[in-house]
Amino acid sequence: MLRCLVSRCFLTNPVAGQTRKMSGGSLAGSQSSLAGKVAIVTASTDGIGLAAAQALGQRGAHVVVSSRRQSNVDKAVAQLQSEKIQVTGTTCNVGKSEDRERLVNMTVEHCGGIDILVSNAAVNPFFGNIMDSTAAVWDKILDVNVKAAFLMTQLVVPHMEKRGGGSVVFVSSVAGYQPMQALGPYSVSKTALLGLTRALAPELAQSHIRVNCVAPGVIKTRFSQALWQDEDIVDEFKKQLSIKRVGEPEEIGGVIAFLCSKDASYITGETITVTGGMSCRL
Numbered sequence: 001m002l003r004c005l006v007s008r009c010f011l012t013n014p015v016a017g018q019t020r021k022m023s024g025g026s027l028a029g030s031q032s033s034l035a036g037k038v039a040i041v042t043a044s045t046d047g048i049g050l051a052a053a054q055a056l057g058q059r060g061a062h063v064v065v066s067s068r069r070q071s072n073v074d075k076a077v078a079q080l081q082s083e084k085i086q087v088t089g090t091t092c093n094v095g096k097s098e099d100r101e102r103l104v105n106m107t108v109e110h111c112g113g114i115d116i117l118v119s120n121a122a123v124n125p126f127f128g129n130i131m132d133s134t135a136a137v138w139d140k141i142l143d144v145n146v147k148a149a150f151l152m153t154q155l156v157v158p159h160m161e162k163r164g165g166g167s168v169v170f171v172s173s174v175a176g177y178q179p180m181q182a183l184g185p186y187s188v189s190k191t192a193l194l195g196l197t198r199a200l201a202p203e204l205a206q207s208h209i210r211v212n213c214v215a216p217g218v219i220k221t222r223f224s225q226a227l228w229q230d231e232d233i234v235d236e237f238k239k240q241l242s243i244k245r246v247g248e249p250e251e252i253g254g255v256i257a258f259l260c261s262k263d264a265s266y267i268t269g270e271t272i273t274v275t276g277g278m279s280c281r282l
């Protein structure tokens, strides 16, 4: 059963864009402020999702964090609360429709609406030659990495429309531009997100909802530890980088928060690559 760990949304104002006192007080009134906004970040109890929640929260948004495991949700909520971020936590496996619906309903019920969706969840159950990948692998990867991103968007859009607009950010990967060795199906799913961004942006612009995407390079998280823990692989990667180091989750979180802010009010349908200078093109 989905259990909610709710830190009261008592500071959350149901009206989009309205400012009030919040943790990112120094930003209040500035273009980067997200005061009064409610942000759902999927897969946000660790790594890039948690860093995105932090960045949004530091700018004044009330963040709703979630992932599959209650213990991870509890830890993330405690960490964000200790950083004076307004936060609500719940479990949600984005691959399950009932979980997606409960996440959205719980957010509206407790926080009064939704302004921001960061669709960050992804799985990679397969390493090897793409020709050896099975239908089950493709189903899992496409269900979680692509279909759930779209279906979450479909669920939140009516709530964003009620607020007069909103912002959606998908988390793709540099692998979406250049498929990574042994990660064929995962890479294809990340390319699909670039297409999803472009397909949604014109349609949702009519509702004042911007849709953008970030494509991180190699970022130091649990998900990518097989890459950055191996010195030989890191040395090989560094040859492709202008900035000769692996990235940090916060370096993605800040870009996501920028895309959700008024600073990015004229940006939609775009993917920002955040790779330390790796050359990326399709």
Ligand SMILES: NC(=O)c1ccc[n+]([C@@H]2O[C@H](COP(=O)([O-])OP(=O)(O)OC[C@H]3O[C@@H](n4cnc5c(N)ncnc54)[C@H](OP(=O)(O)O)[C@@H]3O)[C@@H](O)[C@H]2O)c1
Residues within 6 Å of the ligand: 042, 043, 044, 045, 046, 047, 048, 049, 066, 067, 068, 069, 070, 072, 073, 092, 093, 094, 095, 120, 121, 122, 123, 144, 171, 172, 173, 174, 215, 216, 217, 218, 219, 220, 221, 222, 223, 224
């Ligand atoms: N790290 C990189 O180098 C890198 C590079 C490019 C793109 N990315 C992308 O960045 C995103 C985040 O990756 P990360 O590196 O930050 O991973 P991470 O540090 O391993 O964190 C993964 C998070 O996702 C949650 N999660 C996993 N499966 C989930 C599901 N089905 N539903 C809901 N939550 C789920 C995990 O918590 P639970 O276990 O509790 O569910 C955890 O909070 C992914 O889309 C990934 O493809 C990462």
